[in-house]
Amino acid sequence: MDEARAREVLAAAGLAAAGAEPTRSAAVLLALGENAVFAVGELVVKVGRDAELMERAGREVAVASWLAESGVPAVRAAEPKPRLVEGHPVTVWHRLPDAVRPPEPRDLAPLLRRVHALAEPPFPLPRRDLLGGVERWLRLAGDAIDPADAAYLRERRDGFAEAAAALVPHLPPGPVHGDALPRNVHVGPDGPVLVDLETFSADLREHDLVVLALSRDRYGLDPASYDAFTEAYGWDVREWEGCGVLRGARETASCAWVAQHAPSNPKALAEFRRRVASLRDGDPEVRWYPF
Numbered sequence: 001m002d003e004a005r006a007r008e009v010l011a012a013a014g015l016a017a018a019g020a021e022p023t024r025s026a027a028v029l030l031a032l033g034e035n036a037v038f039a040v041g042e043l044v045v046k047v048g049r050d051a052e053l054m055e056r057a058g059r060e061v062a063v064a065s066w067l068a069e070s071g072v073p074a075v076r077a078a079e080p081k082p083r084l085v086e087g088h089p090v091t092v093w094h095r096l097p098d099a100v101r102p103p104e105p106r107d108l109a110p111l112l113r114r115v116h117a118l119a120e121p122p123f124p125l126p127r128r129d130l131l132g133g134v135e136r137w138l139r140l141a142g143d144a145i146d147p148a149d150a151a152y153l154r155e156r157r158d159g160f161a162e163a164a165a166a167l168v169p170h171l172p173p174g175p176v177h178g179d180a181l182p183r184n185v186h187v188g189p190d191g192p193v194l195v196d197l198e199t200f201s202a203d204l205r206e207h208d209l210v211v212l213a214l215s216r217d218r219y220g221l222d223p224a225s226y227d228a229f230t231e232a233y234g235w236d237v238r239e240w241e242g243c244g245v246l247r248g249a250r251e252t253a254s255c256a257w258v259a260q261h262a263p264s265n266p267k268a269l270a271e272f273r274r275r276v277a278s279l280r281d282g283d284p285e286v287r288w289y290p291f
Contacts (some may be wrong), residue, residue: 002264003087006036006047009088013045034198039095042080048089052136057082059090059125060198064093066121072114073193075186096186096193103185105212105225107192109232111177111185116205117195118175128178128201130164130249131157134256141259144269149276153256156279160249167242170235171205180208181215183242209237210246218251218288251279258291267291 008144010027027045036047048057061082066104067074079092134157138150177184178199185192201207212229213236230236237243255275261268271291278286 001047001049002038003032003036006032006038006088009047009085009090010036010038010040010045013083013085013090027174030233042095044075044095046091046093046095047085048091051084051087054082054084054089056198056205057091059123059200061124063090063121063125063197063200066123067115067194067197070118072118072250073111073191075193075195075198083145096195097188098187099187099192101187103132103182103187103192105182105221105229106232107187108180108182108212108231111192111194112180112208113233115175115177116171116208120175120202125175125200125202128199128203130207130208130246130253134253137256137260141272142260144262145259145272149245149272150259152276152280153252153259154251156248157256160245160252163245164249167204167206169204169242170237170240172202173288174202176201176203176205176208178207180211204242204246206240206246209233209235210243210250213238213243214247214250214254217247217284218286219290220287251275254288255279261291 006029027040029036030039030044031037034049034053038045038047041106046057048054060080061077061080064074064077065080068076075096076094077091078094083090083092094175109278134153138145138153141150177194177197179196184194184196186195210227212221216226255272258268258272258275262272268291271289274286275288278284278288
């Protein structure tokens, strides 16, 4: 799904019913990835890539309501259910106030502590199926990537899925954000709030902590910022013997995620090839670049 298609879906969604102008010119693209995210007046609208994501969109809206009832600072839905518009899930959100500064890892830690203190909600959360999207992302990549690379990632996926199932956690399992990165925190005038709730799950809490450990090693996160995060959270997941398994699973998923953009973006293809080569070479220090 490119921006033009997302705008077509946005126009077909009838945003006037949600209190916004239905003109395409009123929408400002904020992000384009698994979803296209638009600011439309006082709302934010997320357009999902395909109908397969409809169930996840509904769960994200339910999670937002549950977090509100639990007193966890997070983005709030403006509509109680997603819409399916021309084969795409569409969710509508209240727009947050402008950020007062960029988020930092230390802003994320207290939010995760609050999430990790919650019991499971009154509706089912899935396991954190970190590797579940690999097949779909590789399918979307199609002929743009080397079939041998796709086969290699499928083999890694299967191996890490088996290893992850045998892990003994250090923390009590329960609700997790699932994609715990500073970019999923918005620091407004009232403090940090969680955004992008679509990967909320019930699983090992360590999933949320491995994300920044990998960012430190692969994406150039300042070690001092990582240390500030672990100090604020109260524990460093790298002390856990299962850390390498969850890291390997996340690397596999992150590599496959980039692949879906390869057919239309040469930079994505180059980054995909960089990541696969580093995995094949067993080099944990090759720098990866956010995409």
